Amino acid sequence: MDKHKNITLIGMPGAGKSTIGVLLAKAVGGAFIDTDLLLQQKHRKLLQQIVDELGFQGFIEEEGNTICGVSPEHAVIATGGSAVYYEPAMKHLREISEIIYLRLPLDEIDSRINNRATRGIALKDGQTLASLFEERTPLYEKYAHRVVECGDKNPEQVLRIILER
């Protein structure tokens, strides 16, 4: 499989993986896969309910195994923000796709997430958005083939940067 036929988007919740992903898929003529939606369809439940039922570690493994089962020919894959906690899933994505990290400053992420309690963020006990950002940033950087700065940009501007090579 030519891994450059697939693109995976990673980043914090609210970074725009789903919003940009569908625009990008349309622009490159590929399919769009949102692994959050695959999980919801599989469980027939909303993400928040799945996180609540499985707990942090259970959710990470379930999400990771779902990602390991995704092997498209030509697609944009929007992952959940917590995908980077499961190394086998990230190794798989690195093999089948180019991974792009949508990077955004913490204050912009904060202002985009207005449904924090129900969005299904995989938080450990007592964890804040700021500590989550600090913990995950090195993981997103580690697994990304490419980083795209999304601060102060609208979706069309981000899309244009991704398509410029």
Ligand SMILES: Nc1ncnc2c1ncn2[C@@H]1O[C@H](COP(=O)(O)OP(=O)(O)OP(=O)(O)O)[C@@H](O)[C@H]1O
């Ligand atoms: N430049 C931008 N790019 C993408 N989304 C933007 C942008 N500016 C504002 N938004 C808004 O920010 C939110 C991004 O949410 P989105 O669901 O795409 O994030 P996500 O990375 O998929 O998050 P999650 O990890 O929770 O699935 C949307 O409400 C979108 O309208």
Ligand SMILES: O=C(O)C1=C[C@@H](O)[C@@H](O)[C@H](O)C1
């Ligand atoms: O960033 C997160 O912790 C998450 C984001 C969502 O997209 C989902 O993948 C899930 O609810 C966890």
Ligand SMILES: [Mg+2]
């Ligand atoms: Mg999303």
